[in-house]
Amino acid sequence: MIRGETPMRLRATIAGLALAISTASASAETIRIAIGTQDTTINCATGGLLIRELGLLEKYLPHDGKYQDADYQVEWKNFTSGAPLTNEMVAGKLDFGAMADFPGSFNGVAHLDAGKRSLFISVLSGSTQGSGNGIVVPAASSVQSLAELKGKTISVPFASTAHGMLLRAVAAQGWDPEKDVRIIAQPPEIAGSALRSNRIEAHADFVPFAELFPNRGFARKIYDGSQAEAPTFHGALVDADYAKKYPEIVTAYLRASLEADRLFAAEPEKYSELIEKVTGIEAEVNYLFHGPLGLQTRDLTWKPEYRQAVATSIDTLKLLKKTDRGLDTAKFIDDQYIRAAFKAAGQDYDQALKNYAQLPLKANDAATGKPITDFKRLAQIWVRGEDKVRHYASPEAALAALAQLEQEGKDIRAIYAQATDSGIKLLASQAWFVRNDKGELNAFLLKQQAEDYAQRHGGTALDFTSANQKQAVASR
Structure with missing residues (x-):
């Protein structure tokens, strides 16, 4: 018994302590x-x-x-x-x-x-446009567009956002998804291996695989979700x-x-x-x-x-x-x-x-030091070991800089260009370009898009390697 406490007071004290402990616990x-x-x-x-x-x-x-x-x-x-x-x-x-x-x-x-x-x-x-989802083919494939995949097998992670894009893209071609293409289930980790070994004719996927696989060199993007206009x-x-x-x-x-x-x-x-x-x-x-x-x-x-x-x-x-x-x-x-x-x-x-704007860029041209004011033909180079991406006012300026960087033995991590038609950012090494008579380059995701633009506005459609070689000659 606590000194000075009567049994009744003691019971009240114990009850009070119990209540306090219970309240603290709660x-x-x-x-x-x-x-x-x-x-x-x-x-x-x-x-x-x-x-x-x-x-x-x-x-x-x-x-x-x-x-x-x-x-x-x-x-x-x-x-x-x-x-x-x-x-x-x-x-x-x-x-x-x-x-x-x-x-x-x-x-x-x-x-x-x-x-x-x-x-x-x-x-x-x-993306309210639909960019992010995409369709890729093996790097060595001759396929340049979705239209060439009729009768082919396309894999996709079933019930994914890429699956929905694929169905809309197939419908836009006027195809029956049950008859005109064979759609099979395949997660990205399996699809990557299948693309490397040419065991699949095409693969549709969500972020970031339609860009990741091409960046790793074993696939090529032939369709961007923005073409389906499906947010x-x-x-x-x-x-x-x-x-x-x-x-x-x-x-x-x-x-x-x-x-x-x-x-x-x-x-x-x-x-x-x-x-x-x-x-x-x-x-x-x-x-x-x-x-x-x-x-x-x-x-x-x-x-x-x-x-x-x-x-x-x-x-x-x-x-x-x-x-x-x-x-x-x-x-x-x-x-x-x-x-x-x-x-x-x-x-x-x-x-x-x-606000529907993309993340804005405030930058100076890495070649001239002048502020870039028109970003429609923006091009960028990320040099390995550098903390910041270099920005250029045009693809031709970036390619001229690329030649110099390669002469210096720099390891190029990535080159980017903005698509002339859709405005989406592209891996330039995977892109197509139209070179006009002024030597200006405009970038596109697909060969057909570049050829259509060249026919309407003049110029020559070139893949990245050819565009780079032309620019190297022009810069001499």
Whole structure:
């Protein structure tokens, strides 16, 4: 017995201590934050890899009010595609997930089938034009366009955003996907090996493989998703019950995503290198997508085109007989959390919603030192060992500089050019060019596009090697 305490007082003291311990335990709640990422799908970087590697989530997690004594248990799990990530979300093993419009829509359907709900809370990166998805053929193939693949076999990761693009591209050719082409399921890791050994005639895939495989030298891109004019994006999802219980945590996650986006925009080369270090996806491919004037735009706002992409994905899933269930996109897409994140970060969501511009570039020509004011014919060179990409006002200026760099024994990491027709960024070594009588070069993805332009405007269509040789002669 405690000295001075009567038995009744002692019991009251013990009860009070028990209540205090119980209250402290309740206030020190352990809150799980389990996030599923797709590291090699570099579109998801600002919703996963960069947040994790830079410790950004911890920076924004709430520590006041009901979270004053919260003990956060942050868990990260990496996936190579959206389907297994969705399985774990439905099973309650994950709270957040990052994936493309197609698997994201299936995520919503799968949750409904299980008597649950998920919410699509933010875009992370995408293209209202459709760039990102693409079709490649083996490097030695004579095929130059999709039109030449009639009767051929095309592999694709089934029920992916690339699958949806492929079906739309086939329909645009007026083909029957059941008769005029043979579409088979093949994930990118298998397709890469098949392309290397010429065991597949063509492969359709999502970010970054339609650029990664050509960059590695064993494939050639013959179709870009922008030709299908089908918007595509990757975004973030959350379990609806989790969001209702912890809305401030959802907002914190999206604030971390906004911060990752800001950092990437400020130093694209640096963070392209970080993505390569973690994933093995070459930095030059990461920069191709997400550097200035890149293939895709990192954009966290729910533009109408992205909302439509979700609706189209659901319709296509029905066509593929992956589901017979509808999904109310007005309820599935929930922008309240990203709006809250923008507000907390001091940014204007509605202004960003109206902005369709690619990440801008402010740069001087590496050859002349003069500011570049017209970016339609921008060309760039990334020299291995250099922290920054070199910028040139034209492809011919870049090729002239390339000759000098090669004479100096420099290792060229990548050369980029902007497509004259679509404006998308290209790997110049894979591109076609039209050289006019002034010696000016205009870049195109496809041989046919270059030949059509040359016929309309004059000039000669050349592949990269020929364009480089012509420029070398002209520079002497």
